[in-house]
Amino acid sequence: MPSPSSNAWLNALRAGARHLAQRFQHGVVDRGNPRIITEVLNDPDPRRYLDPAVLDKFALSPLIARLVVEGFINGLHKSPFHGFSVEFADHREYVPGDDLKYLDWQVFARTDRYYIKRYEEETNLRCYILLDRSASMAFGTGTVTKWDYGCFLTTCLAYLMIKQQDAAGLSLFGAKPGLMLPPRCRVSHLRQMIQVMTTNPPTGETNVASSLRAMVRNLKRRGLIVLISDLIDDPVETLKSIRLLGSHGHDVIVFQIRDATEVEFPFDGATVFRDLETGEELEVDPAAVRESYMQNLAEETERYRKGLLEMGIDYVPLNTRQPYDQAFSAYLHRRSKLRG
Amino acid sequence: MFTLLAPIALAGLGLLAIPVIIHLLKPKRVRTMPFSSLRWLRASQHKLSRRIQWHQVLLFLLRAAFLCALVVALAKPVFSRRGSRLFTERFVILDISRSMHYEQPGRETPLVRGRKIARALLDQGLPGDRATVILTGASSVALGPLAEDPTSYASRLEAAEAGLGDTDLSSALAVIRRMLAAPRPNARAELVFITDNHQGSWLQGEIAAFEEGLTVPVSVRVIDVGPSAARNAWIADARPIEVGGKHFLHARLGASGNEPQERTLRVKRLPGLGDVSQKVTIAPGAFAEANLPIPTDYDIEGKIAELVLEPRDALPDDDQFWLNLDTRGGLHVLLLEPESTQIESLQPGFHLRKALEVLGRGDAGAIQVTSRSPDAVVASDFANADVVVMANVPQLTDDRLLALESRVKTGTGLLMFLGPAAQPAFYNTKLHNPQRPAECLLPRPLLQIARGNMAPFTRVAWTHPMFAPLADPAFGDLGQVRARTYFEFGAVVPGDQSQALAWFADAAPALIEHALGAGHVLIFNTTANDEWSDLPRRNCFVPLLDQALRRLTRARLSRNFQAGDAIALALPGLGGNPSAAITTPGGRTVPAVLQQFDGQTIARLDAADEVGVYAIRGNGDGGSMESNFVVQAGRGDSVVTKTDAEILRAWWGKVPLEVVHPDAGTSPDRAGGAGRVLLWPWLLALGALVLLAEMYFVHRLCPVMNPAVASSTVARHGILSPTSKPEATV
Secondary structure: OOOHHHHHHHHHHHHHHHHHHHHHOOOOOOOOOHHHHHHHHOOOOHHHHHOHHHHOOOOOOHHHHHHHHHHHHHHHHOOOOOOOOOOEEEEEEOOOOOOHHHEOHHHHHHHOOOEEEEEOOOOOOEEEEEEEOOHHHHOOOOOOOHHHHHHHHHHHHHHHHHHOOOEEEEEEEOOOEEEEEEEEOOHHHHHHHHHHHHHOOOOOOOOHHHHHHHHHOOOOOOOEEEEEEOOOOOHHHHHHHHHHHHHOOOEEEEEEEEOHHHHHOOOOOOEEEEEOOOOOEEEEOHHHHHHHHHHHHHHHHHHHHHHHHHHOOEEEEEEOOOOOHHHHHHHHHHHHHHOO | OEEEOOHHHHHHHHHOHHHHHHHHHOOOOOEEEEEOOOHHHHHHHHHHHHHHHHHHHHHHHHHHHHHHHHHHHHOOEEEEOOOOOOEEEEEEEEEOOHHHHOOEOOEOOHHHHHHHHHHHHHHOOOOOOEEEEEEEOOOEEEOOOOEOOHHHHHHHHHOOOOOOOOOOOOHHHHHHHHHOOOOOOOEEEEEEEEEOOEOOOOOHHHHHHHHOOOOOOEEEEEEEOOOOOOOEEEEEEEEEEEEOOEEEEEEEEEEEOOOOEEEEEEEEOOOOOOOEEEEEEEOOOOOEEEEEEEOOOOOOOOOEEEEEEEOOOOOHHHHEEEEEOOOOOOEEEEEEOOOOOOOHHHOOOHHHHHHHHHHHHHOOOOEEEEEEOOOOOOHHHHHHOOEEEEEOOOOOOHHHHHHHHHHHHOOOEEEEEOOOOOOHHHHHHHHOOOOOHHHOOOOOOEEEEEEEEEEEEEOOOOOOOOOHHHHOOOOOOHHHOEEEEEEEEOOOOOOOOOEEEEEEOOOEEEEEEEEEOOEEEEEEOOOOOOOOEOHHHOOOHHHHHHHHHHHHHHHHHHOEEEOOOOEEEEEOOOOOOOEEEEEOOOOOEEEOEEEEEOOEEEEEEOOOOOOEEEEEEEEEOOEEEEEEEEEEOOOOOOOOOEOOHHHHHHHHOOOOEEEEOHHHOOOOOOOOOOOEEEOHHHHHHHHHHHHHHHHHHHHHHHHHHOHHHHOOHHHHOOOOOOOOOOOOOO
16 A cells, blocks of 8 residues: 555646646646556556556656566566576675665674675666756657656666666756756655656757766766667767767766657648747648658667767667667666676 | 730639639648657758759649640630731622522522522631621622621521522622721621622622722632523513504513523413413524414403413523503603704604604504693693603793602603703702602702713613613613713712612713602603714614613503512592502402502502512592502523623622632632631640640659659559659558
8 A cells, every 4th residue: 555655745746747748738647546556556467567658647656666667677587588686695794874774684683793785786886867858858649758758767767776776866958957866876866856857847959968068077976877868969969978978987878769750750741840949830741751751860860879889888769659678678788787 | 917816815814823822821721740859850851842843843834834825725816827817707698589599300499509508608717707698689688797606697598588589799799898897907808609690690880889999808709509501581571562453462582591492482361262372482692572362352451461481491480471461552652852953853852753653563552652842741741641751851840840740759650861951950959859869850960961982881780670671682782872971960868769770981870760659760861862872873772762661651551560679559549548458469468558649549569579460459538449460570580691700800800709610519618718827726735735744744753753742642542653652641
């Protein structure tokens, strides 16, 4: 049963979700219905919540993130892929300040000494999630916008990171760096991340390159940078800025989120397209430009792929219709490389 | 030269702007789609605009070219070679005279053939041309004004029937001249005469008068629909005569053709007479004569004999002649001549008296001539006269003049010979009334005397009954008459209904006929003797005088008229409140128009359209009367010999003349219009080609170069197998 504090928090999330729906008119979905969450918690097949369409019914919450991640992990256990383990690995002597919940009371009973459990994957890896909050992220033709997808992805990745004893931080950016939450390894930090995302909807123009350049100065310690963006910017400058991140010793994973209609461009009939960032309008015959559009899109995607591949950076193109497990797998794969 | 027949159609080019305006003003039904970014769209649009621009221009040019070709074609452009006239004003003159009813076994009559040809001509006019139809017999009537769609006259053309009148194709020229009074610029006139083209159909003078002052180029085409080898015989004239105490019906017979004709002349309608007939041989070019005996004791009172030639030939109307036998014996002629000399041969009426003596010898009852001087004539002299002859009379007193006028109006004929003694002042003030020229003895005023220098007779109305018998070459020297002196007459004024039957050198009328009341006036613009001309010494003088007397006395004595004549009969003894009715040969009863002149009732019938015996019955306060009169078919069309084409060309002078014989295989249906090229069929063909090119460009080539067309229905369904694969639409 969810706790009373969770109910209040869920109500706040619900209000935030309604605000998002009204602003971007992508349909109002009554997310965060407590009854639905109860059903989810009791659902014997949690893996189905990897589907963004299913998750769209829910507001962001650590519980949802837990469901998603555990569903993913369960799936991993059943698959031949063993990328990591979260089993207990070792002890270390207790020092004041350690979290008592990791105190091994069995060892204390045997030895009368205080020891803290150390998990196999315990690390001081600092993960920075850089989430694009430019107006273009608000685009979506279904019920899931790129922003929604990115938020859910951020929440679930953060949960996964925290579950891996990594510190997860969040930084929003658009035309310039925005709000920043330093990496922390507590679940409560996850709530703060969620609150930041829900209270800072996408707006403004995109300038990935300058934002990254600005943010890199604030990333004091090396860590894993997860860039979640639609990368609608000059590929050359963007790649330069990402290279800059790598040159500062960071590992980078780039998740490029696109809406299904951006990829397929299924429009028909004369249409006036309005740029969500600049407001500029362009009347186009979609049938006439489809081929060229697809070609341009493919060229840019290929440019990013090749550019990031040359840098040794994982590039994960995502579609708002795709389940999140691919993203999770990519994160875990990268993390395992870091551990050597 | 290039012109447009329907320039208003060019306004259609302005209609091209309508869809453009609608396109510009119509709210565009496009949806607005918020999109993440336009960067990929902007790049695509830029590439496309660079690529398709020239295609758009070409497509626009093709469509505009098609519409322009269509609009200009609707404006009916016409091109004509430099110097040629563009439009034709076509006059189709159809001869509906008696001779057009020439019947041949197994063949159409000339009128039926002529109607078909006329109809074909109406159908084959080129756009821009105008045409009308003129029906011509003794006179001409146009079916309507020149029209661009003359087929509207077709029904009346089909209903045209040959009449009883003789041919006068020249009468159409006056009608045509009026219609050409305000010609269109760049127009020419084409006169197409559809006729049997026999001798006597044309009047040279009328042709010359038509051409004078004409500003429109004219061409003439004569389509000869008459039989090539026509032959005809007719009864030219008949009268009762007495020779050696025996009575005869004297008939003069004529024929035309290549060979003499054997016929039988028979008398009908005389009960109790039995079969009276005689075989006759009639040679072309000369009159044959036949005398049919009538018993001396045969009661001729009220009887009308019908003479017929048997068997009937192709023109049967002139194979019969009705002769009123009940005519008063003798002819009383009152000759008015001044006592200028005691020398008989120099007297003004000398030749007249001799001619009348000759005429009187052959007729039953002879001709009684009473000579009086203008100062000695009394009213009773006028009362007893059937014909009054004025020979060089200087003037008459008012009472005598009044008596003369009164007699003429009641049916007495007046034969007037002018001369040096005739005083124009008297004639123009006493005999002529310029306000009412039809109600006086002299219809046209006398001007000065002209010295003609042997002026010949011209413009002779040979088809007029006055001159018909003069076709006999023995008497036909009227055309050789020369005049040294004659009067010039004033111009014809409105209301003048007189007719000039001959002219002196086209300068002055030589013979004028004029109807006054029930009587007729014949005015010879020469002396009765040979002082001014050699007419009295010509062979034609006596027969001419004979015809003149017959014409002047037909209402009073012979009561013998020709079809087309205006008939006026005196109805004596009716008194006040007269009424009269005329019964036609066909049994119809028509009311007679009655007029009163000095207490005398005159009955008029303006158009006798049947030949045969008419009966007239009159009633009034003074009593009633019954009488008959006969109407003969005209004899002017009896001579069916063709007009010489060379002579006809000479008469038309510089006007191009073409004589076409449908029997000879030449096509009479050519509508003319040489030198003119109609451009709109070519423009329509060009527009069709442009449209095909546009369709091919849009559906075949554009999908390769213009993706905008790939979404067309045709391309989508692969009807024309576009080379680019159509994109699937969501």
